Amino acid sequence: MTILNEQQRPLITNIAIGFFSFLLLLLLLALIGRFAIPRITSERDTNNTALIGHIIQVEVLNGCGISGAATTMTNSLRKYGFDVVEVGNFDHFDVQKTLIISRNGNMASARQAARALGISDDQILREESPDFYLDLTIVIGTDYTTLNL
Numbered sequence: 504m505t506i507l508n509e510q511q512r513p514l515i516t517n518i519a520i521g522f523f524s525f526l527l528l529l530l531l532l533a534l535i536g537r538f539a540i541p542r543i544t545s546e547r548d549t550n551n552t553a554l555i556g557h558i559i560q561v562e563v564l565n566g567c568g569i570s571g572a573a574t575t576m577t578n579s580l581r582k583y584g585f586d587v588v589e590v591g592n593f594d595h596f597d598v599q600k601t602l603i604i605s606r607n608g609n610m611a612s613a614r615q616a617a618r619a620l621g622i623s624d625d626q627i628l629r630e631e632s633p634d635f636y637l638d639l640t641i642v643i644g645t646d647y648t649t650l651n652l
């Protein structure tokens with residue numbers, strides 16, 4: 504076992520003091536940064552009344568056959584706060600008026616989507632099924648250029 508001579512002891516002590524001082528400085532900077540830098544919070548826009556307060560899951564189906572209609576509708580719905588979980592084509596492309604189909608029976612959700620898109624309540628259908636895991640299906644008709652997109 505080697506014993507440190509008189510010159511090595513102050514050197515090791517100074518290195519230890521420097522190391523712990525550096526750690527203390529880092530901890531103080533982290534603490535100051537924690538309180539000084541504001542945290543980012545994600546909140547929904549409360550100025551737009553079309554935005555919703557809870558998550559409504561939506562399926563968007565292109566029923567008009569116009570290329571890009573489902574993408575445009577999806578982007579608008581997401582802007583309004585809806586959760587678009589599926590996008591695809593309807594079984595035919597001759598739908599004249601855009602339809603909202605309530606899959607879970609919650610007609611309030613369907614009316615919120617109708618208000619956001621500028622669709623009248625007579626274009627809302629109720630078709631409940633336990634096989635659907637989403638709230639609404641929106642079938643885009645040829646009138647989609649007149650909607651709030």
